[in-house]
Amino acid sequence: MGRVVDGVWTNEALQPDERGRFVRRATSFRDRVSADGSTGFAAAAGRYHLYVQNACGWSHRVLLVRSLKRLHDVISVTQAEPFMGDQGWSFAPGADLVHGARYLHEVYTAARPSYTGRVTVPALWDRETGTIVNNESSELIAMLDREFDAFTDARPQLYPEDRRAEVEAMIAANYQPVNNGVYRAGFAGTQEAYEEAVTELFARLDELERLLAGQRFLVGNTLTAADLCLFPTLFRFDAVYNLHFKCSVRRLRDYPNLWAYTRDVYQTPGVAEASVLEDAREHYYRSHESVNPRRIVPLGPTIDFTAPHGRERVGAPG
Numbered sequence: 001m002g003r004v005v006d007g008v009w010t011n012e013a014l015q016p017d018e019r020g021r022f023v024r025r026a027t028s029f030r031d032r033v034s035a036d037g038s039t040g041f042a043a044a045a046g047r048y049h050l051y052v053q054n055a056c057g058w059s060h061r062v063l064l065v066r067s068l069k070r071l072h073d074v075i076s077v078t079q080a081e082p083f084m085g086d087q088g089w090s091f092a093p094g095a096d097l098v099h100g101a102r103y104l105h106e107v108y109t110a111a112r113p114s115y116t117g118r119v120t121v122p123a124l125w126d127r128e129t130g131t132i133v134n135n136e137s138s139e140l141i142a143m144l145d146r147e148f149d150a151f152t153d154a155r156p157q158l159y160p161e162d163r164r165a166e167v168e169a170m171i172a173a174n175y176q177p178v179n180n181g182v183y184r185a186g187f188a189g190t191q192e193a194y195e196e197a198v199t200e201l202f203a204r205l206d207e208l209e210r211l212l213a214g215q216r217f218l219v220g221n222t223l224t225a226a227d228l229c230l231f232p233t234l235f236r237f238d239a240v241y242n243l244h245f246k247c248s249v250r251r252l253r254d255y256p257n258l259w260a261y262t263r264d265v266y267q268t269p270g271v272a273e274a275s276v277l278e279d280a281r282e283h284y285y286r287s288h289e290s291v292n293p294r295r296i297v298p299l300g301p302t303i304d305f306t307a308p309h310g311r312e313r314v315g316a317p318g
C-alpha cells in the first residue's frame with residue numbers, strides 16, 4: 001500500500017503509530033453533489049463516475065445505495081482489480097471508461113496534479129469539471145440518497161426525516177469499534193493495540209446482538225443507511241476478518257440475531273447483486289503481504305446468505 005507525494009506515486013509500507021495502532025487518515029476530496037447545483041456540482045445523469053472495488057467495505061456501502069436507489073444508468077462505475085499490488089489499485093485494460101488509466105493513482109493526480117495522500121476507493125469523478133468530487137463513503141452515500149431523486153423512481157428512505165439523527169448516531173457508533181475496528185485489529189503492530197481493538201469490536205457486536213433481539217433493523221423496523229453501513233463488515237466477517245484480521249473471539253454465525261439480521265439485509269432486493277464476497281477473499285488474503293506473506297487464500301467457510309432469516313415478525317406490533 002503506497003501513496004502519492006506531490007503527485008508522484010511512492011511505494012511505502014503502512015506504518016502503525018508509536019503504540020502500534022493503525023491510524024486511518026482523513027480523506028481529502030470533500031466537495032458535495034447537490035440536487036440544485038448550489039455546491040458547484042449539480043446532480044445529473046451521466047456526469048459522475050464511481051471508482052470502486054467490490055472487496056472494499058467502504059465501496060460496498062456506496063454500491064448498495066446506488067443499487068437500492070436504482071442509479072445504475074445515472075452513475076457509471078469502474079471496478080478496480082481485486083488484487084492490490086505495488087502501484088495500489090489497478091484496472092484491467094479498458095476497464096477505466098473515463099481515463100483509460102492503468103492505475104487509480106493516475107486518476108487522483110489527474111484530479112490534482114500536486115496531490116499528496118492515499119489513493120483510495122470509493123472515489124466519485126466529475127466528468128464536467130475533471131476532478132474527484134468526494135472520496136469519503138459516508139458522505140457519498142448521503143449524496144446518492146438525497147440528491148439524485150430527479151433521476152430515479154426508487155424511493156427507499158435511507159435517512160428517514162424523523163429519524164435522521166438516530167441513523168447518523170448509529171453509523172458513528174459502529175464506525176470506530178466495528179467498521180474500522182476490524183482494520184485496527186488486523187493492522188495492529190503490537191499485541192496491546194490488537195487486544196484493544198478486538199475487545200472494543202466484540203463488546204460492540206455483543207451490544208448489537210442484544211439490540212437486534214427486539215427490533216428488526218438498527219434504527220427501528222425498517223432498513224436505513226445505518227444497516228447499509230454495518231452490513232459490509234458483517235458480510236465479510238467470517239470469510240475474511242475472523243481469519244485474516246484475527247477477529248476470532250466469536251464468529252458472526254455464533255450470534256443468532258446478528259447472523260439472521262445479516263441474511264435479512266442480504267435478501268433485501270438490490271443488496272445481493274451489489275455484494276461480491278469472492279473479490280473480498282481475493283483482495284485481502286493476496287494483497288496484504290504484511291498480514292499474510294505467503295498469500296494463501298483459505299478454503300471456506302461456505303456461508304449461505306440465502307438461508308431463511310425468520311426476522312419478518314421481530315419488532316412487529318402484536
Ligand SMILES: N[C@@H](CCC(=O)N[C@@H](CS)C(=O)NCC(=O)O)C(=O)O
Nearest residue numbers: 001056057058118120121135136137
Ligand atoms: N474513509 C474512506 C476509506 C476508504 C479506504 O480506506 N479504502 C481502502 C480500500 S477498503 C483503500 O482504498 N485503501 C488503499 C490505501 O489506503 O492505500 C471511506 O470511507 O471512503
